[in-house]
Amino acid sequence: MTTVTLHNLRKEFDDVVAVNGIDLEIIDGEFLVIVGPSGCGKSTTLRLLAGLEDATDGEIVMDGRDVTAVEPKDRNVAMVFQNYALYPHMTGRRNITFGMKSSGDFTDEEIDRRVEEAAETLDIADLLDRKPQAMSGGERQRVALGRAIVRDPDAFLMDEPLSNLDAKLRIQMRAELAQLHTSLGTTTVYVTHDQTEAMTLGERVVVMNDGRIMQVDEPQTLYDFPANRFVAEFIGDPAMNMIPVDIENGTAVHDAFTIQLPNADGGVRNGVKEGGDASIRDGQRAVLGVRPEDLYMATDRPDTGDETLNATVNVTEPLGDSLLLHCSIGETPCKIQAKARSEIRPDDTVSIAYDPARLHLFDPESGDALYHSESYASSESAAAAADHG
Amino acid sequence: MSTREIFDSRIESGLLLLPTLLVTVVFLYYPTALAFRTSFFDSSFGRAEVFVGLENYVELLTSSGYHQSIIISVVFAAVVVGGVVVVSLYLTFLIHEVDTGQGLYLISVIWPYALPPAVGALVFLFITHPTLGVLTGPIESLGVEVDWFNNGSQAFVVVALAAIWKQIGYNVIFMIAAMNNVPDTLTETAELDGVGGLRRLVSVYIPIMTPTIFFLVIINTIYAFFGTFAFVDLLTSGGPSNATNILIFNLYQEGFSFFNFGIASAKSVVLFVIVGVLMFVQFQITDKYSYYGG
Numbered sequence: 001m002t003t004v005t006l007h008n009l010r011k012e013f014d015d016v017v018a019v020n021g022i023d024l025e026i027i028d029g030e031f032l033v034i035v036g037p038s039g040c041g042k043s044t045t046l047r048l049l050a051g052l053e054d055a056t057d058g059e060i061v062m063d064g065r066d067v068t069a070v071e072p073k074d075r076n077v078a079m080v081f082q083n084y085a086l087y088p089h090m091t092g093r094r095n096i097t098f099g100m101k102s103s104g105d106f107t108d109e110e111i112d113r114r115v116e117e118a119a120e121t122l123d124i125a126d127l128l129d130r131k132p133q134a135m136s137g138g139e140r141q142r143v144a145l146g147r148a149i150v151r152d153p154d155a156f157l158m159d160e161p162l163s164n165l166d167a168k169l170r171i172q173m174r175a176e177l178a179q180l181h182t183s184l185g186t187t188t189v190y191v192t193h194d195q196t197e198a199m200t201l202g203e204r205v206v207v208m209n210d211g212r213i214m215q216v217d218e219p220q221t222l223y224d225f226p227a228n229r230f231v232a233e234f235i236g237d238p239a240m241n242m243i244p245v246d247i248e249n250g251t252a253v254h255d256a257f258t259i260q261l262p263n264a265d266g267g268v269r270n271g272v273k274e275g276g277d278a279s280i281r282d283g284q285r286a287v288l289g290v291r292p293e294d295l296y297m298a299t300d301r302p303d304t305g306d307e308t309l310n311a312t313v314n315v316t317e318p319l320g321d322s323l324l325l326h327c328s329i330g331e332t333p334c335k336i337q338a339k340a341r342s343e344i345r346p347d348d349t350v351s352i353a354y355d356p357a358r359l360h361l362f363d364p365e366s367g368d369a370l371y372h373s374e375s376y377a378s379s380e381s382a383a384a385a386a387d388h389g
Numbered sequence: 390m391s392t393r394e395i396f397d398s399r400i401e402s403g404l405l406l407l408p409t410l411l412v413t414v415v416f417l418y419y420p421t422a423l424a425f426r427t428s429f430f431d432s433s434f435g436r437a438e439v440f441v442g443l444e445n446y447v448e449l450l451t452s453s454g455y456h457q458s459i460i461i462s463v464v465f466a467a468v469v470v471g472g473v474v475v476v477s478l479y480l481t482f483l484i485h486e487v488d489t490g491q492g493l494y495l496i497s498v499i500w501p502y503a504l505p506p507a508v509g510a511l512v513f514l515f516i517t518h519p520t521l522g523v524l525t526g527p528i529e530s531l532g533v534e535v536d537w538f539n540n541g542s543q544a545f546v547v548v549a550l551a552a553i554w555k556q557i558g559y560n561v562i563f564m565i566a567a568m569n570n571v572p573d574t575l576t577e578t579a580e581l582d583g584v585g586g587l588r589r590l591v592s593v594y595i596p597i598m599t600p601t602i603f604f605l606v607i608i609n610t611i612y613a614f615f616g617t618f619a620f621v622d623l624l625t626s627g628g629p630s631n632a633t634n635i636l637i638f639n640l641y642q643e644g645f646s647f648f649n650f651g652i653a654s655a656k657s658v659v660l661f662v663i664v665g666v667l668m669f670v671q672f673q674i675t676d677k678y679s680y681y682g683g
Contacts, residue, residue: 052577073583085574089596098592099582151582 002063002154002187003028004049009058011044018044020211021058026155026189031181033190033202037234041211042191043159049189050079050157062154073103078148082160084140086132086147093128096147111150118146121180138169145180155187162197174200195235199223207231224358224374229367232289232360238324241295241334243288244364247281252288252361256330257309259288262356262373286370289360292324292335298351300339308351311336313344325350428654438651445655454631455639455656459663462635465549466613472553473609474602477560482590484561485568495565502558506619513551514624537625541632544625548633551624552617560605567601568594603675607668614664636660 004026011019019041026032034042047053049060051072059068067075086095096115100106106114119125122142132140141161148156161177162170178201181188192198198205199219207214207222207230214234215227226232232240245252245259252259298308311327311334318324318340325336325344329352336352344350361371396402428445430438449455484494501509516524517535525535537543571594579589595602618637621627627634627642634642640660644653 050577050581052580072577072581077581079578079581081574081578083572083574085572085578087575087593087596099579099584102579102585102588102592103583105583147578 004155004187004189005061006045006049007059007061009045009048009060010056011041011048011053012056017211019048022208022211022213024206024213024216026187027204029185029187031178031188031190031201031203032206033192033198033204034206034208035192035195035198035202035234036208036214038193040208042193042206042208045208046079046157046159046189046191049155050077051075052079076151076154077157078151078153078155079157079159080141080144080148080161082163084132084137084144084164086140086144088132091129091131092124092135092143092146095132095143096128096150099147100151114150114152115146118150121149121183122146137165138173141165141173145177149180149184153186155189158188158190160192161190163192163194170197177201195237199235207234209234225369225372226289226360227369229287229289229362229369232362232369236291238292238335238337240289240291240360242362243290243329243332243334245286245288245361247284247286247361249282252286252359254288254330254332256332259307259309259354259359260356261359261361261371285364287362287364289362290354291358292337293322294355294358295334295336296353296355297338297342297344298353301353307356308353311350311352313346313348313350315346316344327352424654424657426654427650428658430651432650432654433648441651445651446659448652449655449659457631458634458636458639459659461545461631461633462614462637462663465545465552465617465633465635466610468549469552469556469613469617470606470609472549473556473560474606476553477557477564477605478590478595478602480557481561481564481568482586482594484565486586495561498561499558501555502562504555506555506616507623509555510551510620510623513547513554513620517547517550539629541629544629544633548617548620548624551620552613555620556609556612556616560609563601563605564598567598571597599679600675603671603679607671607675610667610671611664614660636663 006022006024006026008021008023009019010017010021022041022045034045036042044053048055051067051070055068059066061067062075087098090098093115096118097111100111100114115128119128122145124139124142124146127135127139127143132143135143141164144161158177162173165173174197177190190197190201192201199222202219204216205219205222206216209230215222215231217225217227222231222235226235226240229242233242243254245254247253247261250261252261309329311325311329313325313327314333315326316323317326320340322340323338323342323344325338327334327336327350336350338344357374359371359373360369362369396405427438429440429442431441431444432438480498484491484498487494501512504512514522516522517537519525519535519538522535529535535543537547575593575597576589579593584593614635615637617635618641621633621635621638622641625633627638636656637660640653640656643649643656
């Protein structure tokens with residue numbers, strides 16, 4: 001059981017800054033997911049935690065012990081890699097036991113007992129005598145997990161462990177990983193570029209970009225209250241629409257429409273959890289964020305009010321469970337998730353309603369969130385849960 | 390085959406192949422066939438060849454001097470092949486583990502390979518010469534009398550060391566490539582598990598490198614039997630008392646010092662057979678124990 005704290009952690013490779021001074025506290029026993037685009041520093045952060053990279057600056061503290069300069073083997077962490085990193089010439093059993101036998105910290109009986117336990121937990125008993133060559137991708141990853149759990153480490157570090165698996169298997173392994181974490185309760189740091197994986201697995205999710213942490217929150221909070229434009233666009237698929245507007249008297253004004261902003265009386269900031277400077281003023285330029293699923297055909301939702309906007313449909317993409325429309329509102333491109341089987345064709349002009357509780361405003365320069373139309377304070381319990389880190 | 394379409398006609402492709410075919414036939418297959426033929430004759434300068442059947446082979450089979458030469462050659466090959474592989478593996482591992490200046494270490498290990506064998510032999514002669522050698526003093530200060538001009542065992546060791554030293558570069562080039570091919574994540578997993586350096590070399594790297602190592606064992610075997618001629622010739626001339634008279638030097642002496650072409654040819658056929666059988670055995674083992682990816 002381990003709490004890990006990062007203080008101003010920084011890693012440079014020559015003149016490239018991979019991790020740019022991050023602070024983070026990983027709570028004992030939690031499943032923390034670090035997500036971000038390629039090159040955002042998420043894997044480097046994990047490797048710093050493992051000790052496979054030396055920090056340029058800052059410190060890593062595990063349970064009160066500064067481990068910044070400690071050798072990987074003395075940190076008692078286990079890592080699971082994207083390419084499984086199984087020794088190709090060893091059987092499943094030897095792959096699992098090799099590290100323990102080499103370190104000499106365990107008796108043979110202890111090793112055998114732990115292998116049996118791990119094999120049972122992961123259902124890999126029949127893989128123990130096979131070499132990786134004779135295993136499928138999912139089986140290899142199970143054995144790699146087995147190797148990680150037999151050592152009973154203080155923390156699991158997982159570097160995109162499911163990325164090499166096919167889509168179906170990935171979803172299955174995702175559920176198994178979540179289950180495994182529930183049964184073991186070991187602190188887990190999981191790195192992925194897949195926001196769906198991050199949302200489904202993480203008890204808390206760290207969104208990173210350009211070596212910095214953009215936001216740390218529970219998945220639903222990230223989705224509902226993105227702290228900045230990057231998080232808003234990165235989390236959610238299809239991505240949030242971003243529409244440039246002017247703020248006038250608590251309304252968002254665009255060439256093609258005007259939207260009343262709820263709870264936006266006279267520049268009182270709303271829904272933004274952090275950042276004291278964030279506020280909206282009259283005459284200010286801003287970016288209105290609204291998710292494709294929060295826009296509807298006005299005809300489907302007659303009770304959402306009178307305020308509608310007109311959009312021209314450019315392309316339709318049937319997704320099966322919904323129909324994704326690529327539209328233009330004035331000159332601004334915009335995506336709308338309409339009901340499946342809607343009779344909409346390209347070049348149609350459609351009347352769109354929106355969910356007034358799900359509007360966001362971002363600063364056009366800094367990208368910081370200025371306003372969320374749903375009050376964050378109303379979900380006090382969510383705030384408390386998210387803040388305890 | 391699409392490759393055939395590169396050439397307009399068979400004649401054009403045949404013409405392009407001709408130089409290679411000519412060189413191999415004239416300088417390889419024809420001399421081989423001739424040597425095989427000569428081994429059944431009593432042949433020397435200034436007199437007609439006389440067919441003697443298997444007499445040359447019978448003489449070799451009954452010559453105790455030749456038996457000794459075979460034993461010396463096999464022991465020499467074993468020492469050289471083993472020494473080259475072990476030392477090269479260890480040096481490769483050390484180079485693999487350094488973070489900075491890898492290129493410099495690599496060059497310093499490889500340069501003896503870039504020397505012609507005769508130059509290499511002379512360099513080694515000046516390093517270990519019993520009276521002039523730069524290493525002789527330090528070694529003698531350890532209480533060993535360096536006297537390999539007269540001491541057969543010492544001469545054997547010196548020639549073997551020279552042969553090993555010369556071949557390390559070639560091996561390291563291949564081994565560093567193979568070792569760098571081992572995925573970094575395996576190294577990192579071992580590091581996280583606290584697997585020590587040598588253990589990592591022996592249990593992780595070497596098994597994965599087996600195809601390269603077996604290839605090098607074969608190349609080194611050929612080198613030990615054939616490519617070490619210059620060291621024997623320049624350092625010991627097969628002496629003292631035939632202590633370093635390996636087969637390749639033995640047959641050279643027979644042919645070009647004593648001009649017994651018949652016997653020398655028979656010796657080269659025997660050498661060819663010995664090395665051929667060794668290759669065959671090695672290939673059998675290779676297929677059984679090599680790990681070829683997957």
